[in-house]
Amino acid sequence: MRTNELISALVQDQAMRRWRLEGVLLCGLAIGGGMTALGFLAGLGLRPDLESAVMTLRVLLKLVVSLGLLVVCAGLTLRLARPGVPVGGWRWGAPALALLLAGAVAAELLATPPASWSARMMGQNALFCLALIPALAAGPLACLLLALRQGAPIRPGLSGALAGLAAGGMGAAFYALHCIDDSPLFLVVWYGLGIGFVALLGAVLGRYWLRW
Amino acid sequence: MARASDEEDWADWMRAAIAGDGAAYRRVLEAVTPFLRGLARRGFARAGLSPAEAEDVVQEALLAIHLKRHTWDTARPIGPWLSAIARNKLVDALRRRPTAAHVPIDDLLETLPAAGGAEMEEGQELDRLLEQLGGRQRDIVRALSLEGRSAREAAQQFSMSEGAVRVALHRALKALALISGRQTA
Numbered sequence: 001m002r003t004n005e006l007i008s009a010l011v012q013d014q015a016m017r018r019w020r021l022e023g024v025l026l027c028g029l030a031i032g033g034g035m036t037a038l039g040f041l042a043g044l045g046l047r048p049d050l051e052s053a054v055m056t057l058r059v060l061l062k063l064v065v066s067l068g069l070l071v072v073c074a075g076l077t078l079r080l081a082r083p084g085v086p087v088g089g090w091r092w093g094a095p096a097l098a099l100l101l102a103g104a105v106a107a108e109l110l111a112t113p114p115a116s117w118s119a120r121m122m123g124q125n126a127l128f129c130l131a132l133i134p135a136l137a138a139g140p141l142a143c144l145l146l147a148l149r150q151g152a153p154i155r156p157g158l159s160g161a162l163a164g165l166a167a168g169g170m171g172a173a174f175y176a177l178h179c180i181d182d183s184p185l186f187l188v189v190w191y192g193l194g195i196g197f198v199a200l201l202g203a204v205l206g207r208y209w210l211r212w
Numbered sequence: 213m214a215r216a217s218d219e220e221d222w223a224d225w226m227r228a229a230i231a232g233d234g235a236a237y238r239r240v241l242e243a244v245t246p247f248l249r250g251l252a253r254r255g256f257a258r259a260g261l262s263p264a265e266a267e268d269v270v271q272e273a274l275l276a277i278h279l280k281r282h283t284w285d286t287a288r289p290i291g292p293w294l295s296a297i298a299r300n301k302l303v304d305a306l307r308r309r310p311t312a313a314h315v316p317i318d319d320l321l322e323t324l325p326a327a328g329g330a331e332m333e334e335g336q337e338l339d340r341l342l343e344q345l346g347g348r349q350r351d352i353v354r355a356l357s358l359e360g361r362s363a364r365e366a367a368q369q370f371s372m373s374e375g376a377v378r379v380a381l382h383r384a385l386k387a388l389a390l391i392s393g394r395q396t397a
Contacts, residue, residue, distance in 0.1 A: 001342075001357055003245060003333045006271050009357035010278045011238045015382040016230065017282040082283050083300065084292030152280040154300050211393040212280060 021151050025078050028147030032140030032167065036174050039136060044178040058182040061104050065187065066176055068097050069169030069195070077144070077162045081151025104184040112183075123181030126190050133194030134201075137164075137171030141202055145209055153210045160206015161199045168195030218243070223290040230281065241274060248273045248298045249333070255302040261309065268337035269305045273298040275338075275389050308395060341388050349384035352377055 053059045072093030079087050112120065123129070144163040153159035172191050181190070222240050229237035248270045253263035276297050284293045342350045348370070355366040356377075363381070367374040 001271070001335060001338045003267065003271055003274070003335065004242070005357040005360065006274060006335075006338065007238060007241045007245070008360060009353055009381065010241060010274065010385070011234055012356055012363045013278070013378060013382045013385055014232070014234070015378065019282075021283060082285060082293070083280075083296035084294070085285065085288065150282075152276070152283045152297070154296055212276065212389060 017150060019150070021081055022078060024147045024150045025074065025081070025144070028143040029074060029140065029166075029170075032143035033170055035139030035143070036136045036170055039139070040174045040178070044132070044175070046177050047180055050177060053182070056182070058108075058184065059176070061100075061184060062176040062179070062182065062187055062191070063173060065097060065101060066169045066173035066191070068093070068100075070166050070173065071169075072097060073162045073166035073169065074144075077148060077153075077159050077166065078151075080155065080159050080162065081148055081153050083152050083154050101184070101188060105188055108184045117185060120183035121185040121189055123183065123186040123190065125179065125181060126186070129175065129179060129181070129186075129190045130194050130197075133168060133171045133175050133191060134198050135171070136174050137167040137195075137198045139167075140170045141167035141198060141205075145202070145205060148206075148210055149212075152212050153206070156210035157203045157207040159210055161203035163206065164199035164202020165195060167202065168198035171195075171198065218247075219289060219291045222294075223286075226281070226284065226290055227286050230286065241277070244277070244294055245270060245274065247294065251295065251298045252302055252305075255299075255306065259306050261306075266302075266305075267333045267335040269298070269301050270333070271335045271338050272305070272389075272392055273301040275385060275392075276301060279386060279389055304393075337392070338388065341391055344391055345384060345387055349380055349387065352380050353384045353388075356381060 047053060054063070072090065075090045075093065076087065079085055079090055108120070109117070141164055144167055145160065148159055148163060172195055175191075222243055225236040225240035225243070229240055249266065252266035252269035252273070255269070256263045256266040277294065280297065284290060342353060345353070352366055352370065355361045355369060356363065361369065363374050363377045366372075367377045370377065372380075
């Protein structure tokens with residue numbers, strides 16, 4: 001086929017998506033978030049002492065880090081879904097979160113006796129957390145990947161991984177409303193593993209599903 | 213790189229095309245083709261491949277530009293968007309090939325032909341993919357490309373409505389992009 005013949009065919013296909021990518025992605029996030037909220041309320045529910053707990057620094061940190069991860073990674077995926085658009089200020093999101101976490105871990109280590117560190121890290125419901133964060137993140141991950149298919153991610157694996165991190169952040173934010181293990185040590189290890197698993201899944205799915 | 217004034221024309225035409233101006237759409241696709249071709253040929257030469265074989269990359273990039281034109285943010289310059297798509301298709305194409313033969317790059321660069329008219333350049337990949345597509349979709353794409361028919365003429369030829377021809381064309385183009393992408397996965 002000659003190139004000008006291809007162009008003749010292309011110009012006759014007038015179908016074009018009219019939704020802005022931002023809208024599609026936000027819609028995916030909202031639907032995914034709804035799925036997570038439903039699953040959370042049906043299966044888990046809020047921790048009984050949430051009202052007082054949410055004012056403590058440790059619980060606040062869990063929420064801030066999870067929601068921060070959600071926002072930063074959703075922003076990054078949006079940038080990466082448009083070819084040729086620079087990442088811009090979003091690139092500082094991940095280091096900022098890492099810095100915040102490192103500071104929190106350091107503070108925890110300084111504030112608590114070394115003998116208690118291992119108990120704080122292991123918490124009470126580690127395996128529960130490990131299983132539930134990915135379960136809560138599954139809906140948002142599927143919705144985000146579906147939304148990203150409308151874009152043109154130049155690096156499908158990376159975009160999939162970031163979608164996984166955003167979905168993991170969403171799952172973790174909800175799970176944090178239930179979870180009673182509040183130490184930053186627990187957060188880094190078990191939330192980290194749970195979210196990391198979702199990111200890995202997103203990367204694998206993205207490599208195949210986000211090609212265009 | 214394309215000149216800034218060219219890019220501004222392309223962006224204007226593409227904006228008009230997105231607003232429904234078919235003539236502007238043809239103009240922008242034809243205008244960016246030599247730019248895509250240059251990028252693809254330089255990439256092939258650098259990888260030690262014959263630049264003459266780069267036309268498939270040009271066509272795959274045009275197909276991707278067409279199907280993903282809604283991902284261009286009309287407030288941004290169009291050049292980086294075009295380059296990113298073309299480079300993406302180039303990388304895919306190079307990855308599909310077995311290790312390149314080691315031809316001295318200087319030789320190849322000397323034989324780099326001047327960017328010829330679009331009407332002379334021919335690719336093979338899309339024809340192969342069309343065969344895989346088969347059936348009515350293949351016939352419709354052929355009629356509208358190789359045979360140079362309009363959607364209305366094709367509608368008469370296949371006793372379909374013009375709208376149905378366009379729907380089938382759109383599905384066929386999406387399917388072509390999908391099987392082309394799957395080869396690299």
